[in-house]
Each structure stands twice: as structure tokens, then as C-alpha cells.
Amino acid sequence: MFVFDRAVVAAHRDRAAYARATHPSNDPTDPLLEEIARRTLDRLADVKRAFPRVLVLGGASDAVVGLLMRERADVETVVVTDVSMDMLKFTRARAAASFPAAGDGDGDGDDDERDEPAGGSLPSQTLLNKEGNPECLPIKPNSVDVVVAACGLHWANDLPGAMTRARETLTPDGLFLASVFGGETMREMRIACAVGELEREGGVSQRVSPLARVRDCGNLLTRAGMTLPAVDVDTLTMRYPNVMKLIDHVRFMGEGNASASRRPGPVRRGTAAAVAAAYATMFPAVENESDLEKAGVEATFQVLYMTGWSPGEGQQVASERGSAGVSLSQLEQELEKVPEPP
Template sequence: MPILSIFEKMFLRSLSQKFNSPYIKNIKNYATTAKQQPEPSVYMVFNREMKRIQRDRASMDVENSRQVDYLKDEVAYRIVDRLLDIKRKFNTIVDLGSGCGHIIKHVDKDMMKRLMMCDMSSKMLERDRFVDYDVEVERIVVDEESLPFEENSLEAVLSNLSLHWVNDLLGTMIQIRKSLKPDGVFIASMFGGDTLFELRTSMQLAELEREGGISPRVSPMTEVRDVGSLLSRAGFTLTTIDIDDITVNFPSMFELMNDLRTMGENNAVLTRRPFLKRDTMISASAIYQELYGNSESIPATFQIIYMIGWKPDISQPKPLTRGSGQTSLKEIFEGDKGGKVDN
């Protein structure tokens, strides 16, 4: 706060007497009050409303939308394969960010009685509403950043390639953990940091050449090294993380971008430019072909991060207390060095 001179103090005092002191008090405290305004606790990266609109539009063309289910269907199959490792039959499982229904294609009534499909886009939820499945299906419009489930109410939560559009990923994970029953499981997949690195590089080089700068044309992705920390901070235990790289070949960059748009996976970054110049697009396509392509196609790499976390429960295995071991590791290693191998 600046130090007021004696003349400034006399001036403020005279104004206070003339115009009523609360007015002067408000003037003096204006800067302090502005600094005390609550700031958002989460840095907003994605425009969630724009993402909802994109997903609504993507699902309206039903035939084309079904043709680009190949990637999410494949990853959903791999999530269900991990669910099968859990020797337990569930009553109800929540599919968070279900889209048009990818996990539901790979489950049966031997695994669960009901699948609760939750997505922010009502049109995506309703695309395949007349398709018959082996398990009971319930569809609910849910924003992943604000879950409606009661605490300790869910047996399991699955999420297939949806959480990479969430601004507060840690907050969503905490909500999921709270909604799970003790010893409930959370299994999810999301795009990792190396996803579409070919497209990102080509777009950046083209914009730098044609427009003298770059803009976020491919959304930022979570790095695999951060996922374990997020799960632990959210309160999950017995965490497991692994990754897959899925490469899909396209005739050119334009077919890739068309498929991403039809999937509802086009750019929704808040700071994105609203349009892309034609010559920049042509330049990016040529760079893509030159750097990564061959005579027939171009590759697009999708890095998939899989994560499993459990809500803590007393029934779960715990590490033994320090010093309780009965076997010396030194003796084991010395035995391996000096031992003989029988043929």
C-alpha cells in the first residue's frame, strides 16, 4: 500500500466528511477487494460445452458414426478383458463417458446384471437405443466433472477414452473413489501424451511456415508418468498402469481428421483458433506424408493408457511390517550365484 502524504490524508478526510465515509472506504479498499475475489481452483483447458456440441453432431450421422467406432470398440474390448481378471459378478457397473456404447458390445450377463451408460451427450447415448444387448442397459446424461452418484454406492466404474477431455482429472478421480463401495474397482483408458504426435508435428511445422506461429491444433494429453500420481492422490490403492500403442493407417491426413471429427474427437481447446487456412492444411498434409508416410498411406499413432485402482478396504492385502521377513535376500542372491543348474 502506498504511503499517503499529509495533504492526501487531509483531502480524503474532507471527502469523507462531505460525501459520507462508506464511499471513501469503498474507494480505498477497491484494490484489496479485487485481490480477494475467489480464483478458479482448476486451470480450464477444454471447452466442455463445445465438446458436448461436437459429440452431439458426431452422433447425428448414424451410419458414418458407426463406421468410426473401430478404435473405441477395440480399446473397450481390452478394458473388458481386464475386468474379466476380477473373479466377481457385479450387479451394476457404471460406464462413465460411454459414448454411443462401446463397452456394452463386449459384456454379457455372466459378468454383470446391468450396465449404466453415462455420457455428457444425450444424442450419443440414444444413437443405438434400439439395439438389444445381453445385459440390462440404463442411459443417464452425466458430466464427468460433476458426478451424481451417492457415496459408497457403486461396485465398479469403467471409463473408455473419455477422461482426456476432463479439465479437473484429479477431482473426477476423487469423485469416482468416493462413489465406489469399499473394495470397489475403477478401470479406465485414456489417450496418452504421444497420441497423434505425427499430426501435431506436421500441423506445427505447417503453421510455422505459413503463418509464422503455432496454435494448439491437437489437444494436450496426460503423460503416463503422471497417471500413477493422480490415482494415488485421489485415494486409490493397488494401482496398475500400462500402455498400448495402436497405429491406424489412413490414405492421407484429411481422412484422419475426418474420422476424428466423426468420432467427436476434434479439437476443443479453449485457446484454439476458430479456423484453419486452406494452404496451411495442404502444407501440413505434404509434411505429414514426407515425414511419416509411404507410397500408400500415412500412420496415426494412438497411445492408450490403461489404469486400475481400488477403493481402500480392510480386506485388501497389506504389506508386511518392516523387519518381519524370515528370509535374507542376501542369502538368496548368494545362493543363485553359487548354485548349479540341473539338466
């Protein structure tokens, strides 16, 4: 399947790396990505064992690396992969600024060779294997203890394949942690774009990339060969002064529409104005504010968290279907008998 244009994804992340590195405030931190990274790694903190070798897959890689280095004394090696070479450089530069030892690399003090991906610099800035597949990881099988993909996998054209390859890089009984934007993300923008385009152009085009649904995540983990799969959902609501600030934030994160079937070219000026007006009217951040400019707008970001393990000896095994001694209806009846707290 060719759902996303990987060259466009790389270009968006290149632009985001530049915008964050040159931000006037000198603070490249993105609060949304930092929060998602923190919530993703909270699941790692629940496991009472060491994870010395970590593979980080794109997305909020700089936030993940920073949290790992600050909070995980057991981490010895962190490998970061990304479709964007500029984002890789930004991640390493930010880690080196906060933790000087992180910039040492192989210790020779020469970064020039390490700046280029294996096989040379490619137009799409991806790594290709011998079959020409741009989504194969440049990591040996059974080489890392945990794979962390915070907001990095939702741009994969072959998501089951990408997750399978991530599982193959894990040692036996290794942990896979991922967070992806779900289908309810920026639903307000989808609605506003539909309303604005219908009003000005008489039709609707795809303005927001397709995203995964909750019901798909469990199947993806199982299909990738993960054991003990678990999926949960968060919904985060962000507030912005206006629609343009929301769009700027999406670009700042490198999350612009990269769908292969997206409508080419910029949005018409009249259509953009109609979309902004529809958004501000239907989704104000402050509902009782009569002045829409002061009310601002809100945007929903749905985050799906996936946890799975590579097969290994001594793991817990799920009981067979139908082997439970108590039904859910019986459990519900017993819970109803519990007295309410005073």
C-alpha cells in the same frame, strides 16, 4: 483449472453421435474405440468375482456397454453418463438394437422423461450439482461395484477430482478401470501442424489437445484415494489413405481439439495443404512407396490404462518401501544365469 471447453466437447460428441447413427454403411462401430474398450475390459475379466452394478463414464460407452452385455453374465445394471445427451441416446439405441431388453429402462415404455438430464436440459448438456460443478457424477456414493471409463476422462478439467468422485461412487473394495489417450497420441499431427504453420504463417499454434503422461497416472490414482494402483501402456498404430481420412476418423470418434486455448476459427486453406503435404512426406504408412498418395499415412494412438480399488476390508496391502529381501540388481544377475531356450 479450465483446460478444456466442455461445451465444445459436448458439441463434438453430439456431431459424432449423429455421424455414427447416420453412417452410410449402417455400421456405427468404430474399430479403434472397440479395441480400446475390449482391452480395458480384459482387466475386468482377470478378476474372479461378480460386478452386478457398473457405471460407464462417457468415451467409448457404446462399445463398453455392448461388451458387458455380451460377455458378462454377472452384470445386472449398467449406468452410462456422458457430457453429450445425443451420445447417451445413441448408446441406448445401439444397446436396444442389439439387446432388446436393454431398451426397456424402467419398464413404462415412455422414454421422453428419461431423455432429459436431472435439472433440465442445459446449454452445455452437462449435469450440475448444487455448487454448479459440471463434473460431479449424478450417482450416489457407494452405489456401484465397478467404474469403467474407456476414453472418457481425458476431457476432464479436474481429473484428480473426477477420479475421486468416481472412487466415491464405488462400494468398498470396488474396482476402477480407466483408459485415456496419452501424450504421444497423434504426435505425427502435432509435428506436421508445426511444420505447416511455420512454413505458411511463420508461427505455431495449438492444434492438438494436451493429454496425460504416463508418469502422472500413478499419482492420479493415489491422489484419488485408490488402493493397489496399477498403470500400463499400449501404443496402437492406425493407417489411413490420406490425412483427411484421419481427420474424419477423429471427428467420427468425437475427439476433436476442445482445448480452451485453441486457436479460434478454421485452418487456412494454404496452411491445411502444407500440413497435409508435411504429414504425407514425414509419416507415410508404406515407406518404400514412391507415390505418396498410394502410401497413405499412419497415426499413433497411445492408450494409458489405470486400475485401482476403493478402500475395503481384506484387501492386500503393499509391503513397506525397502522391505524386499532381494534387490533388482540381484534379480537381474539371477535371470542372466537362466539358459537361453534352444
